[in-house]
Amino acid sequence: MLLEQIKQKQARIGIIGLGYVGLPLVIEFGRAGFHVVGLDIDPTKVERLNRGESYIKHIPSKTLRELVEQKKFKSTTDFSSVSNLECILICVPTPLNSNREPDMSFIVATAREIAPHLRKEQMVILESTTYPGTTRDVLIPELESGSGLKANQDFYVAYSPEREDPNNKDFSTSTIPKVIGADSDYALECANTLYLSFINKTVPVSSTQTAEATKLMENIFRSVNIALVNELKVIFDKMGIDIWEVIQAASTKPFGYMPFYPGPGLGGHCIPIDPFYLTWKAREFGITTRFIELAGEINVAMPEYVVNKILLALNEKGISVKGSRILILGFAYKKNIDDDRESPSYKIMELLLQYGAEVEFHDPYIESIGVKREYPQFTGKKRVSLESIDQFDITVILTDHSDYDYEAIVSQSRLVVDTRNACANIKSNKIIKA
Numbered sequence: 103m104l105l106e107q108i109k110q111k112q113a114r115i116g117i118i119g120l121g122y123v124g125l126p127l128v129i130e131f132g133r134a135g136f137h138v139v140g141l142d143i144d145p146t147k148v149e150r151l152n153r154g155e156s157y158i159k160h161i162p163s164k165t166l167r168e169l170v171e172q173k174k175f176k177s178t179t180d181f182s183s184v185s186n187l188e189c190i191l192i193c194v195p196t197p198l199n200s201n202r203e204p205d206m207s208f209i210v211a212t213a214r215e216i217a218p219h220l221r222k223e224q225m226v227i228l229e230s231t232t233y234p235g236t237t238r239d240v241l242i243p244e245l246e247s248g249s250g251l252k253a254n255q256d257f258y259v260a261y262s263p264e265r266e267d268p269n270n271k272d273f274s275t276s277t278i279p280k281v282i283g284a285d286s287d288y289a290l291e292c293a294n295t296l297y298l299s300f301i302n303k304t305v306p307v308s309s310t311q312t313a314e315a316t317k318l319m320e321n322i323f324r325s326v327n328i329a330l331v332n333e334l335k336v337i338f339d340k341m342g343i344d345i346w347e348v349i350q351a352a353s354t355k356p357f358g359y360m361p362f363y364p365g366p367g368l369g370g371h372c373i374p375i376d377p378f379y380l381t382w383k384a385r386e387f388g389i390t391t392r393f394i395e396l397a398g399e400i401n402v403a404m405p406e407y408v409v410n411k412i413l414l415a416l417n418e419k420g421i422s423v424k425g426s427r428i429l430i431l432g433f434a435y436k437k438n439i440d441d442d443r444e445s446p447s448y449k450i451m452e453l454l455l456q457y458g459a460e461v462e463f464h465d466p467y468i469e470s471i472g473v474k475r476e477y478p479q480f481t482g483k484k485r486v487s488l489e490s491i492d493q494f495d496i497t498v499i500l501t502d503h504s505d506y507d508y509e510a511i512v513s514q515s516r517l518v519v520d521t522r523n524a525c526a527n528i529k530s531n532k533i534i535k536a
């Protein structure tokens with residue numbers, strides 16, 4: 103019955119967690135012809151979305167508004183609406199807690215909210231990134247105990263990791279192959295059919311655990327390779343070799359090499375966090391994740407490396423860091439997006455302030471700094487105008503947004519520290535790579 107409803111696009115879809123992952127899914131399911139209900143605990147987001155307003159820069163309001171006007175999409179904070187849905191996708195956060203261990207509280211809270219409203223012939227799919235075993239050992243027990251129903255018998259469960267890369271112009275939700283794992287053939291068939299309604303290619307795997315492990319492997323691969331190139335950056339810099347030129351040359355090898363780029367440190371909701379989900383789980387099996395730990399150590403040291411470069415650059419000019427004026431360009435964790443979660447800009451700003459510098463920032467997409475658990479002291483800090491750039495002792499490029507005119511930045515700055523090779527094509531003795 104459920105499979106038939108999915109095939110006919112009569113299955114009503116619920117997306118829980120209307121963030122960077124949930125919202126693109128809303129749009130894709132809506133475009134594919136499904137009715138979509140968005141569920142979130144944040145009433146402000148729900149109100150805005152019901153007015154057809156996106157709150158994320160790269161997700162256009164236009165498409166959301168069309169779906170709202172066609173009555174294909176509405177949002178709510180009322181979880182009882184789960185009983186009117188057939189497929190429920192969970193896209194809530196999976197951060198680390200203060201002990202750097204997996205914080206399952208969002209998944210558990212969601213499971214507890216939906217369990218009382220579950221009924222037979224529904225499907226629940228977890229999309230949040232997590233350690234292998236979460237669906238089987240955390241999600242399913244919560245759903246079963248709260249509903250009195252049996253998973254993969256009364257209702258069906260799958261895990262399908264999100265591979266969203268915000269604002270990637272080459273790949274979108276529908277063109278990125280989707281890995282899907284389930285612990286019963288029917289659950290896998292239902293989930294696979296559901297995603298094939300708007301995704302060009304799916305990759306079914308044999309279990310929820312395999313799908314969970316696949317996502318972690320992808321992000322660990324990135325973290326380790328970024329660490330490697332960050333380490334090489336430090337070594338080559340000491341040798342007077344430009345890492346960026348080396349990467350460009352190495353990238354011409356048509357096999358066996360894939361470029362990764364150095365930077366001021368890891369950022370975002372995924373790469374700095376996800377690898378440690380496996381570290382935590384591996385401990386249960388008596389295994390230490392040495393590659394993950396080492397990569398973490400190297401990547402975490404990058405903000406200090408950048409700050410050291412800034413201190414040396416100021417020193418060369420005879421300026422003490424204490425009392426110096428420093429402008430950070432780019433606060434988002436990567437170019438052309440407005441997401442500053444886990445951005446290394448925070449750490450760099452904190453370190454410079456500790457040295458007694460006066461630090462301001464500019465980011466075309468971030469007007470003021472929102473609430474961050476680790477950096478409450480920066481809440482509400484506003485960006486400065488780029489017109490004041492010549493009043494700073496040094497300009498530090500931390501995010502290479504395409505909107506910036508780097509020629510103008512270099513010509514107006516007194517000194518530039520470039521952590522992204524944004525000024526690659528500009529000849530000037532004011533530029534220091536870091």
Ligand SMILES: NC(=O)c1ccc[n+]([C@@H]2O[C@H](COP(=O)([O-])OP(=O)(O)OC[C@H]3O[C@@H](n4cnc5c(N)ncnc54)[C@H](O)[C@@H]3O)[C@@H](O)[C@H]2O)c1
Nearest residue numbers: 119120121122123142143144193194196211212230231264
């Ligand atoms: N952002 C990315 O690029 C990306 C990429 C791949 C995977 N992921 C993974 O996807 C998951 C979601 O990440 P995100 O970036 O979309 O997070 P997000 O913070 O942008 O969105 C999460 C949403 O969930 C809501 N929420 C929190 N608790 C809730 C609850 N109990 N019930 C309902 N809603 C709740 C929040 O209000 C928020 O709107 C995470 O596991 C993340 O690791 C993210």
